[in-house]
Amino acid sequence: MRGHIKKRGNKYSIVVDVGRDHRNKRIQKWFSGYDRKKDAEKDLPRIISAIEKGYKEPVDMTVEEYLNGWLERKRKSVALGTYIHYESYTRNHLIPGIGRWKVKKIDNDIIDSYVEDELKEKDLSQRTKKHIFRILASTMSSGRKYGIQDNIMEGIEAPRVERHEIEYWTLEEMHTFLSWLRSENHSIPFYIALSTGMRKGEVLGLRWSRVNFDNKTIAVTHQLKQKMGKKEDKVWVLSPQLKTITSHHTIKIDDETIELLKEHKKKQERDRLECGPDYIDKDMVCAISTGDYMRPTYLRTVFNRTIGRSGVKKISFHGLRHTHATLLLTDGVHPKVVQERLGHASIHVTLDTYSHVVPGIQEVAALSIGKSLYSKKEPIKNNVFSIVKNNK
Numbered sequence: 001m002r003g004h005i006k007k008r009g010n011k012y013s014i015v016v017d018v019g020r021d022h023r024n025k026r027i028q029k030w031f032s033g034y035d036r037k038k039d040a041e042k043d044l045p046r047i048i049s050a051i052e053k054g055y056k057e058p059v060d061m062t063v064e065e066y067l068n069g070w071l072e073r074k075r076k077s078v079a080l081g082t083y084i085h086y087e088s089y090t091r092n093h094l095i096p097g098i099g100r101w102k103v104k105k106i107d108n109d110i111i112d113s114y115v116e117d118e119l120k121e122k123d124l125s126q127r128t129k130k131h132i133f134r135i136l137a138s139t140m141s142s143g144r145k146y147g148i149q150d151n152i153m154e155g156i157e158a159p160r161v162e163r164h165e166i167e168y169w170t171l172e173e174m175h176t177f178l179s180w181l182r183s184e185n186h187s188i189p190f191y192i193a194l195s196t197g198m199r200k201g202e203v204l205g206l207r208w209s210r211v212n213f214d215n216k217t218i219a220v221t222h223q224l225k226q227k228m229g230k231k232e233d234k235v236w237v238l239s240p241q242l243k244t245i246t247s248h249h250t251i252k253i254d255d256e257t258i259e260l261l262k263e264h265k266k267k268q269e270r271d272r273l274e275c276g277p278d279y280i281d282k283d284m285v286c287a288i289s290t291g292d293y294m295r296p297t298y299l300r301t302v303f304n305r306t307i308g309r310s311g312v313k314k315i316s317f318h319g320l321r322h323t324h325a326t327l328l329l330t331d332g333v334h335p336k337v338v339q340e341r342l343g344h345a346s347i348h349v350t351l352d353t354y355s356h357v358v359p360g361i362q363e364v365a366a367l368s369i370g371k372s373l374y375s376k377k378e379p380i381k382n383n384v385f386s387i388v389k390n391n392k
Helices: 038-052 063-076 082-096 108-117 126-141 171-179 184-196 200-204 255-278 297-312 318-330 336-344 348-351 355-374 384-390
Strands: 002-008 011-020 026-034 219-220 223-228 232-238 249-252
Touching: 002 038, 002 171, 011 038, 011 063, 026 038, 063 082, 063 126, 082 108, 082 126, 082 200, 082 223, 108 126, 171 184, 171 297, 171 318, 184 200, 184 297, 200 223, 232 348, 249 336, 255 336, 318 336, 318 355, 336 348
Parallel strands: none
Antiparallel strands: 002 011, 011 026, 219 249, 223 232
């Protein structure tokens, strides 16, 4: 593929031969608007490379129109909660910021100016700014077939997010909270979360068919989440779409939790008998007395009310997952095991998240090696020192 520079009036254009038509006539693409010949010459290799990779002629639409189309496509492919975030950030920030530009005019300088001079200056939390930036990057990377440059985000730095300490309970706080739970139905989701480290949606999406009493395991395969129904109403469904690929995993559970689950299953059988034909059997471990889904709003009410009554430190439900991991690590459980229980993609994620526990692990390691190294045992006769001595 070849190209050359051509002058038109006071401007320069890049002309690239992209092939021939059915009459064997050359097909050329023109890229105009260069003030100086050397600017066009400098850009020529990039243009040729882009065409060879599948460059598309920019469509005649605004960025706002493109973003609206992107949202519509995302609406069909992501969870409802994720889509709501996408829509809110896109309509409230991205469209007002860059929506007026034509797709064929949007470039790295415009995006960089928006990020540096507008997004980073907004009166928002750094975490929110980072979310907006990620959505911006995702929309731009999906726009290649509409003519958006492949490297449009190159060199643009995302807003920095300062690391915050995670929230979790001490062993005493955990026991205090559990002692204030009023009923078995209230208790079971929290015991599952604390004994397994499962996320809220995973706990509420756990079915009895995924609990193996013989092997003492729980298979994390689904979560409870909302989606749009046929009449644009929100409905709760069990979705196999978890946070990450590695979120699908199996967790070993202790004997006490097994017994607790067995007793809970018996209670559900009694609920079934009391409700009769009105009982909704969805095979859910965490369910209301009629068998239907236990919704997150109900769980949140019980959680916050019990925190208030017990007087323990206020944390989010996700803090129970952090509590699970922290207690295991401080008790000397290997980080690799904790990683597998949480379903983290790598051990680096686990160690980075729970770095506050590392000093404690180091102390345990030091005590352990000290105990092994300096414990009083009978000396081995043919040790390395005696061998060296005898060889002299």
